[in-house]
Amino acid sequence: MRLIGRLKDSRSPVLVMGESGTGKELVARAIHFRGAFASRPFVAVDCGALVPTLIEAELFGYEKGAFTGAIRASKGLFHAADGGTIFLDEIGELPLELQTKLLRVLQEKEVRRVGGNERVKIDVRVIAASNRDLEAAYRDGTLRKDLFFRLNVISVHLPPLRDRKSDIPALVEYFLDKFCADKILRMSNAAMKCLQQYDWPGNIRELENCIQRAVTLRNHDVLDINDLPPALRAPYPAGAGAAEATTAVTEGHTSDLEDLERITIQRVFEQVKGDKTLAGKILGISRATLYRKLRRYKLLKSSVASA
Numbered sequence: 001m002r003l004i005g006r007l008k009d010s011r012s013p014v015l016v017m018g019e020s021g022t023g024k025e026l027v028a029r030a031i032h033f034r035g036a037f038a039s040r041p042f043v044a045v046d047c048g049a050l051v052p053t054l055i056e057a058e059l060f061g062y063e064k065g066a067f068t069g070a071i072r073a074s075k076g077l078f079h080a081a082d083g084g085t086i087f088l089d090e091i092g093e094l095p096l097e098l099q100t101k102l103l104r105v106l107q108e109k110e111v112r113r114v115g116g117n118e119r120v121k122i123d124v125r126v127i128a129a130s131n132r133d134l135e136a137a138y139r140d141g142t143l144r145k146d147l148f149f150r151l152n153v154i155s156v157h158l159p160p161l162r163d164r165k166s167d168i169p170a171l172v173e174y175f176l177d178k179f180c181a182d183k184i185l186r187m188s189n190a191a192m193k194c195l196q197q198y199d200w201p202g203n204i205r206e207l208e209n210c211i212q213r214a215v216t217l218r219n220h221d222v223l224d225i226n227d228l229p230p231a232l233r234a235p236y237p238a239g240a241g242a243a244e245a246t247t248a249v250t251e252g253h254t255s256d257l258e259d260l261e262r263i264t265i266q267r268v269f270e271q272v273k274g275d276k277t278l279a280g281k282i283l284g285i286s287r288a289t290l291y292r293k294l295r296r297y298k299l300l301k302s303s304v305a306s307a
Contacts, residue, residue: 037084040084040085041084046089161204169296181286195232265283
């Protein structure tokens with residue numbers, strides 16, 4: 001987050017690396033919307049999802065009659081992002097021929113539409129992302145070396161969730177609020193332990209789907225092991241959740257993110273003298289989320305006393 005803060009007003013190309021589901025597009029959006037570019041266009045492009053025969057036309061635009069079906073001219077995605085940011089997700093999936101044309105766009109800061117001769121100047125900040133090892137890709141010839149170094153001016157590496165498991169409780173709190181903001185839900189200690197022992201091959205996206213499933217299928221306000229997907233609860237025998245519900249899971253393993261959140265909430269409460277409504281507005285969270293966090297950080301008693 002500190003690195004993102006330093007990049008928010010920079011025009012330098014940024015390369016975001018990380019496994020699928022680690023939040024690469026969220027990083028790109030954070031860089032764009034936290035700084036001077038926030039009011040300008042943000043265009044996200046999934047390079048792996050573009051139709052191979054139409055990639056050039058999609059990116060750079062085309063003239064009327066350039067190919068069958070081109071009944072009118074189109075400016076293209078780079079032109080749509082003019083003055084702002086274009087996010088090229090899975091950049092390693094672009095064919096070599098298109099990589100050459102993209103490199104020219106980055107160098108010359110101009111595009112030429114398919115079927116046209118005129119070159120149009122553009123002013124676009126480029127953020128690219130990949131879940132592949134791009135250094136290995138340019139060594140084996142599937143990625144142009146000069147394109148890699150053009151994009152890799154500043155790199156941001158997103159670690160997989162299995163390497164940052166101390167962040168899982170904070171992420172769970174966020175997703176509980178996202179999928180059920182009007183009700184106070186919480187995760188049992190046993191369920192949280194189960195979440196922290198899983199390796200999450202799908203990373204944060206898989207965790208989000210897991211919490212959404214649990215919230216949707218729940219029949220009580222405390223989510224337990226039995227509310228989790230079968231792949232997560234497989235190592236636990238039936239009824240294990242109730243037996244382990246009093247087990248302390250995260251004691252002594254709080255993350256920096258949690259510590260920062262606890263301190264922030266405590267300071268806000270001191271400033272508003274325990275006014276929960278005002279504290280929620282300042283913190284930008286719902287009342288249900290506020291109560292859940294107060295209980296989690298053992299601030300509820302002191303805040304009630306001061307309210």
